[in-house]
Amino acid sequence: MSLGDDREGQTRTRLPDAGGDVYGGARRGGRSSSRSMITVVGVVVLLIAAIAFANRGGSGSGSASGGEDKPNASSTAATGTRPVKSKSAGIPSGHAHDEQGAQSAAANYAIALGSADMFDKAKRDDILRTIITPSRVSEFEATLDQAYTPAFYKNVGLNEDGSTPTGYTFVSRTSPIGTKVVAASTTSSTVEVWCSGLLGLAGEKSTSPVSNSWFTITMQLEWAGGDWKIVTHSQKDGPTPVPGDERASSADEMAKAVQEFGGFTYAR
Template identity: 45%
Template structure:
């Protein structure tokens, strides 16, 4: 079965919600645009690019650095939290390979870029070579793209083998699911040509279908992206990640694997604007 199109199709204003806790300011090399291995399921997260160890992080074009530290869910003050509200500015109207581009040279533009880039980097398109390279060329600092392509080719080659995929395509009867669901965004800093933005997100990941040994589950994490204004648009210079904040799971009945696969194929993702 073909990999579902998890790239954003619909533009919407970003929903209101509490901002995630502040992350540590340290920057480390971007190493994996890979998946998150949960207790019972391989949760495929970003950019793609998530290290399960709290405080571990990565930077585009570099090698693995030392572990940093990230503030836990209770470290933020309630007084600092603010709702994510639309500014009234014109939303992004252009795109490249299905990814929104051409963001305003503003703090709001940097936040919109961070959210949309996190969705692209966490999508199932990262598991196919051609679409993965296209995503990296769109969202990463151009000076780091070549090295990152080589690194992720190896990483996703291994992930494809682990999941039984053929360049991102699951065997008949199964559907690869990898879709981030951003819940909130906030700007930690903005200095004209650089910005640090946090994206709090849920992620659906796994293989849907009868007989799957990696059923679709969810995983909460926070990405801290360091963005740079390059060539008239925001690009990812580096970013880090940490687990959570994760809410208590609801007592809903779990849907069948076929129902999950049908929903992923029928419901398109969103394009976000701050």
């Protein structure tokens, strides 16, 4: 297998998958103290902090130098190739054994780790067994079991057992914006995934309204069992765009959007 060297500035295409309120669009000048322990992906940040697998010494997500560092048309163009042909535990699987496949896997795994399913023990374990390399699954499971405490659930607006309060809609979603390969070989790949996400509780009296933030996840992947699997990952804030002037949606609008709009399978 030959791995190309044109890795800077790559973007992603998204393929549709089958099948007084301040919610969801709320912009904040700063973060409250309760939000300081989590970003919009919540569980991803907690996963990083708890497992201590941070790998922050890698390459940055961009450059402010001259024009030679800017992406060209070929590096940002979509490949047009479907990322996978199957799913496991509802997560895309069977990614290609190349750089394109590693990027597709990293984007799809970011979605899974930032989903509301991570707040359910049984669903969380299914996700981890699907996307984590086999030798690290038990360690991830044990650490997350200790991390998902009644206090953590309460901090994101849920009941102490992790259930959603009656009359509210819990929102936890991650949307990859782009990816970049920073290291690659035939057996391993390190991929940065630039993301936007939503986290909070949609409801008229919610004390944890849905808000969004921007972050970059760095995943170290290895080829195992016919697919790319996560070995370690870390996260940093940004790049973050200037907020727009759109009106924040009401609680009903946000809850309806989350229920009616499905997710995507991501592809390089």
